[in-house]
Amino acid sequence: MSQGPTVVVAGVGRFGALHARVWREAGARVVGLVDTDPGRLAEVAAAHRVAQTDRDLAALLARQPADAVVVASDEASHADLAVTALEAGSHAFVEKPLALSTVDAQRIADTAAARGRQVVAGHISRFAAPMARMRARIAGGAVGTLCVLRLRRDFSRAWYASFGDRVHPVWESCIHDIDLAISFTGRPVRRVVATRSAAAGEAAPSVVSALLEFDGGVIATIESAWLVPAGAPGTLDDGPLALDGAIVGEAEALGLGGVIKQRLVSDALVEWTGSGAQVPDLSLWPEEDGVVGGALRREVGYAVDVFTGRRAPDVMPLREACWGVATAEAIVSSLDTGDPVRVTAPA
Ligand SMILES: NC(=O)c1ccc[n+]([C@@H]2O[C@H](COP(=O)([O-])OP(=O)(O)OC[C@H]3O[C@@H](n4cnc5c(N)ncnc54)[C@H](O)[C@@H]3O)[C@@H](O)[C@H]2O)c1
Structure with missing residues (x-):
């Protein structure tokens, strides 16, 4: 079409x-x-x-x-x-x-x-080129049998007050990494246990650490802290979203035959100017020749192709998004009780 x-x-x-x-x-x-x-x-x-x-x-x-x-x-x-x-x-x-x-x-x-x-x-992270390559390399056997995933994502402290506690932060920040872990394993999560730390007065915790056990045995740790201080170099300041502040994080996959790791936001480009320091993100939604590129453009292009019948929903199947929801729900439940929670993922 x-x-x-x-x-x-x-x-x-x-x-x-x-x-x-x-x-x-x-x-x-x-x-x-x-x-x-x-x-x-x-x-x-x-x-x-x-x-x-x-x-x-x-x-x-x-x-x-x-x-x-x-x-x-x-x-x-x-x-x-x-x-x-x-x-x-x-x-x-x-x-x-x-x-x-x-x-x-x-x-x-x-x-x-x-x-x-x-x-x-x-789930935009699936469409970021380095993450898509990491997924393809894991699926292609580059790390051998996958054993452990470590995913960490920290956000600006100021964003917590602005939208971080609009819902539980597990749904806001950890959900990205839950989805990445699902995309790297291609399997649902069977069990989680999670812990938290909350500053005084926070209704929901700004620091979350979760341990996920996947169907098939892969272990994933997911950490998120909304504690990046205002003085840290911005990563999204002058992009089309103009979200002053920073996302920093890492993704690491360890297998019996190799390791792949990457920074969530590359620190290759560094700008020090009179208005401060920046490490501008060029993977999520950079402007390229007057249009928005990067992961967001690839994600929207993919959705257009799926909706017009030009391709199957192979990169982001609905079933895997449902697994992510079940996992996030179990993490929130474990944070509340302190106990491990079994996840019954939809088939
Ligand atoms: N993928 C990413 O990297 C990424 C980045 C930013 C935001 N998001 C997601 O995008 C969504 C919006 O986030 P945002 O930062 O733009 O929030 P926002 O608060 O700036 O915008 C939300 C808008 O939704 C409107 N709204 C609320 N309830 C509505 C309803 N029932 N019907 C119609 N409109 C309604 C509000 O009035 C508001 O204008 C969230 O789900 C957020 O998690 C994703």
Whole structure:
């Protein structure tokens, strides 16, 4: 099919507005925008010249059908918006996390199956070129029998107050690494145990450490701390998201025959200027020749191909996103009780 899909973006905050741009740059036609905040909705609709807007997704789709809906709203609304999209006959791209419970993830999967529609979960890290290579090298046997995965992701302290505790941070930051670990093993998690540390007054912990045991025996450690201080060099300051602050982290795979490791954000490019130090990220959503490239562009291009029937959902199968939800739910439960939790991943 040479024509790109028609798309409605539901939730046009920081990331939803970027999605509207990237989907358009990937050949989609953005035919509608939805947001519960009328001021924000009007601002983004004017900037992107989209005529059809509404505060309610079902109402918008009733008068403006679309091939696909991009769900980029607050995490708690993802499942309901995805189901609304699927019931209206659209495919759904759902930002991470797919849902906040296994019950809701299953509801999405059941509706997609019943309606014959595709769902792509927005696990962007799978589409970052170094991570995609790491996955392919592990699958190709470069480390021999995979034994251990170590994944660490730290975010700016300031982001915690801004959006880190909007949902439990396991759903906000650890979910990326849970998904990467699933993509490296191709298996569901069977058991988790997790521990936490919270600064005074935090409703949810800004420091999480989890141990995952995969079906087949691989062990993964996942750590996340929202403790990067304001003085650290920024990584996303002047990109299209303009998120002042830093993501730092590492991914490491150890097998009987080799080791692969990488930094989450490369430190190859270093800039010291009068306004401070930067280590600009060039893998997630860099601007290249006036358009957004990197992992986000590859992810959206993949979703366009899946939604237009040009390829199978092989990179980000819905089943693996559901495994991720089940694992995150088990980690939160283990953090609450301090006990190991068995994970019953959907088949
Ligand atoms: N993949 C990534 O690297 C990445 C990066 C940033 C954000 N995200 C994800 O994108 C999503 C949005 O994050 P953000 O930082 O843009 O948040 P944001 O707060 O800037 O924007 C969320 C928007 O959703 C709107 N909204 C809330 N409930 C809604 C509903 N029921 N219907 C329609 N609109 C609704 C809000 O009014 C707001 O404008 C989150 O799921 C987040 O985890 C992913």
